[in-house]
Amino acid sequence: MYVAVNAAMSVDGKLASREREQLAISGPEDFARVERLRAEYDAIMVGVGTVLADDPSLTLDDPAAHGEPPADHPTRIVADSRARTPPDARVLDETTETYVLVSEAVPTDHVDSLERAGVSILEAGTSQVDLAAALDRLEATGIDSLLVEGGGELIFSLVAAGLVDELSVFVGSMLIGGRDAPTLADGTGFTEDYPSVNLQSVSELDDGVLLEYEVDCENP
């Protein structure tokens, strides 16, 4: 499966405030670019931390704006080992299909309530979602391309597992600060074998800069 990561960060590398409050780091040009990007992918993925913090919809704002016939909304995917996604989360609405990736540690009653909300549950991994196994199984359902929008914990795990092919980051002209504010790649961090990223393009957008990289997914 082809995996791209897209996110927006401040100049100091933060995705949100230390209170994990969603911030508009992107401006209108970058949000329009993300809308076009979403239409190019079979599925959009986030971690449950982003669902709990932002309650995103992960749908297209205007499917008709992408041509004729209108674009399909991408499938939505949440990495959520213990199925903490609230049944009334926007990502579970009826606009399009949603997979929640869980692990063997998931409480049965959480699965039951998500299944009642119409969610497809896919189990992979023991305590946390085994992302490589889950992506293989999603590919078997016909999902060949995936756009990951965050957050930092999920992005780190995907990079650490060598699953990411490309990375685009909008750097907004703001500072957020805070040692506990989420960054582009959180998790445990690397101490050796730092993944290499190859700069492909730099462009000015809104009041910031869009950086596009190819990620060496063979060498995490």
Ligand SMILES: NC(=O)C1=CN([C@@H]2O[C@H](COP(=O)(O)OP(=O)(O)OC[C@H]3O[C@@H](n4cnc5c(N)ncnc54)[C@H](OP(=O)(O)O)[C@@H]3O)[C@@H](O)[C@H]2O)C=CC1
């Ligand atoms: N500026 C931007 O572009 C974006 C900003 N954000 C911001 O980021 C913050 C959320 O990021 P963050 O807290 O890092 O949360 P994430 O969205 O990265 O979700 C992390 C959670 O995903 C679950 N998970 C399941 N499997 C895995 C795995 N294999 N590896 C890692 N995580 C896994 C874990 O919960 P469990 O163990 O329960 O499964 C984990 O705590 C919010 O403040 C949001 O506003 C988010 C997206 C984009």
Ligand SMILES: Nc1nc(O)c(N)c(N[C@@H]2O[C@H](COP(=O)(O)O)[C@@H](O)[C@H]2O)n1
């Ligand atoms: N590209 C981008 N720029 C920002 O400034 C952001 N805060 C985010 N956040 C991501 O967008 C999701 C919101 O999705 P919906 O519009 O509700 O579909 C949010 O959850 C983050 O993944 N992205």
